[in-house]
Amino acid sequence: MMSIDPLLSNDMSKASDEQRWHAVLAHDQEADGRFVYAVRSTGIFCRPSCASRRPQREQVLFFEQPALAEAQGFRACRRCHPSSPLPPEPQLAFVEQACSYINEHLDAPLTLATLGAVVGLSPHHLQRTFKRVMGITPRQYAAAQRLRAVKQHIKQEPTVTAALYEAGYGSSSRLYEQVHDRFGMTPRTYRQGGTGMHIRYTITACPLGRLLVAATERGICEVSLGDSDALLEQALHTEYPAVDVVRDDGSLDQWVVAILKHLQGEQPHLDLPLDLQATAFQWRVWELLRAIPYGSTRSYGEVARTLGQPTAARAVARACATNPVALLIPCHRVVREGGELGGYRWNVERKRALLAQEAQQQVEEMEAVA
DSSP states (O other): OBOOOOOOTTOGGGOOHHHHHHHHHTTOGGGTTTOEEEETTTTEEEOTTOOSOOOOGGGEEEESSHHHHHHTTOEEOTTTOTTSOOOOOTTHHHHHHHHHHHHHTTTSOOOHHHHHHHHTSOHHHHHHHHHHHHSSOHHHHHHHHHHHHHHHHTTTSSSHHHHHHHTTOSSHHHHHHHHHHHHSSOHHHHHTTSTTOEEEEEEEEETTEEEEEEEOSSSEEEEEEESOHHHHHHHHHHHSTTSEEEEOSSTTHHHHHHHHHHHTTSOOOOOOOBOBOOOHHHHHHHHHHHTSOTTOOEEHHHHHHHTTOTTOHHHHHHHHHTOOBTTTSOGGGEEOTTSOOOOOTTOHHHHHHHHHHHHHHHHHHHHHHO
16 A cells, blocks of 8 residues: 655646646647647637747647537647647667666666666656656656566465565565555565554545545555445455454544535535555555646546647546545546546546536636636
């Protein structure tokens, strides 16, 4: 398990209009795919990097998606083609090569100098490019891959020591330094199916049926929506077969109240402690989902492009489907390219209701301000 910390502080989906305008003035290619700008005087919308002449600021409107600009009557620029998928990023090949090298040399010491020599970039340039595309550093990526390998080997090898050496750790101390942050349990406990762990949970009524909230001592590990307490409890025990799972309707009250307020539109932003199992890719996707503003949506393709992996829309969808904490990681805000809802782990009708609730809340807030 790992505690999730923000990685992508440069997400333009959260930027102010002033920051977007500076990106337009700078022809910032890194902002492409994150918003478009439309010009009232010409009726045309463009990518931030478009080479066309810059308009007056008072003529410019910003939209998070091309479809929103088109819905307002603006036409796509024939020069930068803002409605078309982004072309593959030239530097993506360098990052893919670096990832391949790391995956093949998990048992070797990793230095930026060695990695830079392999891909043909300076260490500084490689570090900056890798972080921008992947959202994490090469060292963090290697650590995540080693831990992933441990999880694969630890139930196959006869001892924990054999598993950690097979995964590329030079000593047990190196693994134990990181494992608490990533697993939430020791390797031996994980190998035994979570024996010795303790999870508390509670179930209560909510506008979408029954709500289950479960937590370890480090944070929330599951938030589920369903129709029956029995099915929710069964799913929790299936997920953690050897864990000490105890119903506790009192100690989780503070978190439950926050989630219920969120469902009622009274607390749009949830920032509760999490304790989750995740791969490096899931981690990055979930961080982006947490950055989607309340009342907004993104397509699977948009999330993939923001990750710097424009062909990974299906992988993004899988990461959404494996999200264990409904609402806290708002996978319901990710839809298909055409605006169709797509799937939802806790029933697509709940997804529809969540999006409708958020949209209505946004309308009421705008009317209140007006």
